[in-house]
Amino acid sequence: MNKQAVQKLKLLASGILSRFEENKDLFLEVSGSCQSGTVSYPFSLIFDGEQYVLTFQKESTRGVFSELFHSLVSQANLYDELELTYADRTGRLMLRADNKNVTTKSDNKVAEVSKGEEKHLISPKAANKLLTVLDFVSDNGKLKNTHVRKFTQAEHFIELLVPYLKKLPSDREIMVYDLACGKSYLSFFLNFYLCDVMKRRCRIIGVDIREDVVEASKKIRDELKYYNMDFYCADILEFAPPTRMDVAISLHACDVATDFAIAAAVNNGAQIAAIAPCCHKEFLPTIGNEEMPYLFENGIFKKRFSDLLTDIYRVKTLEEHGYSVTATEFVSPLETPKNLLILAEKANHSTISNEATRQIKQTFSVDPILEKLIF
Template structure:
């Protein structure tokens, strides 16, 4: 114990930038590893952020600079065999033998790059490095140790962006249970990542159903869910257009449902009175084929302009129709998981929308329809079912 105290005192005598505590003494130690990183807050005050990693979660606490020595002694003693630390010009390597003997290696090194990196404003991702998230490992985004593979960092950020958009809505309420339908789930691992987020990070009990048209995809996804022990996630064969579900639905997710398949998914979500809707539309062809401007022919003069504007109009109409159906609706910029061009994500939540606001939303849709001779599928579906 005295040797350890002496070694840690020598380490913290310099301003260490980063510390990694690893190599558990035995399996009963709660955390797989611990990171301690020097930070600077908005008032230029220095502090240390302590990150403690279990298999599935990361726990954070902040400590004052003068608390570092005591904290390290408490964290390491009788729990870990190794501590690595870096100051701006020194690298430390502390190891503890099975018999408790302490060895401290110390060498001069230029760690200025590490120093600069640690003081940059870092993104506080929901899915953090160090978490053992099986879908991200199988997707090739994480190593088995939970480290982001450099070539997959963009995808890692994109997945986190999608989770953040959902989290912004989830944290508004104290949900204990959710029923979630994922239309057109495909063989993407994003559905599995979502399940992990809800169950392991938010501690919400979920029943999650993925729907797709391909039998081989459904079979494979169910096998993967079983392997991950995701007991309340299962996949069914079905078409968005005619899918029937009699129980309550809290959330509907639809990613890259092609053309009017998105409209059918939104229609079902509205019909079920889903609390939340998250949709990333794709291939908005319907308006492009219908567009015949009465007075704005310049819009249809150039094919590429018509295609892009009709896609934006499609999602504007969808947003307004959701609002007219009683949903607070936002259209957000979203980067596709598959590295395709930037896209739009529709986020809608059930809300108390005033009658005047609903009428205005519908009037705006009617004006656009008259000008361009559109016949929106979603509008027909909602009107035929007397939902608006």
């Protein structure tokens, strides 16, 4: 290849290097070949979980990505032609160079759902590796009956969240925190949807108080090579997020842990909070009203009223802190009775009066922990 072509190639290669620096954790591989006459010399540059490995001319070299990539590109002058594909989870960039031309082409089309899978937001076919590692599919690639419910919950949760995610600035990583992540299957699906389907850069951080589920999540992350995900063993109450929090998600955080998640979202200025509450225990021991004692005569009504009031209090608290809030059933109550999704988006208006929460506390003799957690 002549000097001019090599120079142009190096310029375009420096663009690839910047893309790598920005999307390091989403990197998949560099592959291609150098041609000399009719002979082709394939190469690949991958991350093996610990180091980058360049394989070229039957030799493997380990080291830093930028140095290996440089050494590959700087050998181009020895060949007639070079074809290289840089792939990360948000798309591919193809580079072709010979004496006549140096060209690039990118392919970051939003993934299409294949025929027969239209009812899915996440195509089980496209997400086969993810579903296999999560143990959601059997050998024939079909969702296991035992896991359909969890998959549907995650899909519907994400489906309702996506319109909000689309409004976030597209020029920076979306920072998502999954509070009380458990084994993090919701986070793994969201990560797949954001990166592999929406082609958006994101970082997802899961937090859970149980060490075993955090370790299990890390193992799955490593197996999937989802290096843009991290997990912390911590109480949400005490957890200090290492980065900005754009989005807080929480699926079935036990009892008041849901309030811890809401407080973490508000205190850390999350733009979006998507919270599906779990069991409710907090209001039941004290709830009552002297003027309307009949509301609480029946044990089931008392329990249901107390659960409902807890969630109304949560919604009103979010509104009082400047969020615009909707509450919807994200799956059928036949799937799970814990099917409420509170979706809150930071609105432009400033905080509003705390009249609603004050009234709830006074009228029904409850003393919500959430009030004490937000500062």
